[in-house]
Amino acid sequence: MKRNSGVIGGPAAAAVLGLFLAAGMTLAAGLLGDAAEGLLASRRVVTVNGFAEREVAADxxxxxxxxxxxxxxxxxxxxxxxxxxxxxxxxxxxxxxxxxxxxxxxxxxxxxxxxxxxxxxxxxxxxxxxxxxxxxxxxxxxxxxxxxxxxxxxxxxxxxxxxxxxxxxxxFTGLDALKPQMIAEATVDARRAAQQFAQDSQSRVGAIRTARQGYFSISDLDAFSPERKTVRVVTTVEYFLVD
Incomplete structure (x- = not known):
């Protein structure tokens, strides 16, 4: 009589192996799905412009x-x-x-x-x-x-x-003194626009992804008041959106 070596063979072994493989593939698919969902969520962004304006006197x-x-x-x-x-x-x-x-x-x-x-x-x-x-x-x-x-x-x-x-x-030569505060105002304005977009899409505004300061422009207030100037700046900010 031959002794049993303890190794399962035949159809039973194939069935057990198939169960393990199926379970592994299901687990891997779930992990990959969670990772893909997290990656897509991290890539949800909104790009908005912020605006600031001042009226100043020529100096x-x-x-x-x-x-x-x-x-x-x-x-x-x-x-x-x-x-x-x-x-x-x-x-x-x-x-x-x-x-x-x-x-x-x-x-x-x-x-x-x-x-x-x-x-x-x-x-x-x-x-x-x-x-x-x-x-x-x-x-x-x-x-x-x-x-x-x-x-x-x-x-x-x-x-x-x-x-x-x-x-x-x-x-007007005093632009450098105005720049920090006007950039801050434009950034606040940009976040306000992003919050409105997030509210409409049932999301929340996350951290800033990128920010680009636009150029400052100085122009006459109107054709009849060249001694009064309008200073403007536009910033472009990209925010992450969070569910």
Missing amino acids: LAVWPIAHSVSGDTLAEVQEQIADSGALIRDFLDQQGFDAHEISDSVPRIIDYQTQLPGLPNPPPKRYTAESTVTLRTRNIDSMKAAMQAASRLVGRGIALTRSYEATPRFM
Whole structure:
């Protein structure tokens, strides 16, 4: 008679092995499903923009006062342009501006006879000289008052010229002091938008995944108030959503 070696063989062994394999596969599938569900949940995000805006006053102004003269000789136009420049500086001095706020450009002289020969309607004088006295100040109100009184210069015989380069400009230079608080306000605004989205999708706002600070822009408040500025910033924030 042969002894039983204790090893199960035949159909019974295959059945037991199949049960173990099935149980293992079921457990593995459950674990993988839980992992996949967790991974998908961790990837649920919402991207929102946050906005912040401030109205500020310009703190720096530049007023280029362009003027021109004409004459038949170089000596004549050089003397005239120097005289009109001196009158403009005297005017600004009377308006209360300091000498360090005022600067002069090098005169630009046009000789119509040599530089622009053959003009169909040449000017009566051979030479024209143009120059600019520039006021650069932080006293915005005083500059606005001086601009309103600029007609006095014309009354003293100064030919003021208008051009894009001679347009008064008002600027705001205090942006760095505003940046931290405005970025914080924009971030709060972004989270508010994310919370509304999460509420609509029956979720909660989680941690920040990514955040990108947008650029700051400074523009005139309107076409009639260049001394008032609007500062804006937009941030883009990506939040995780949690069930």
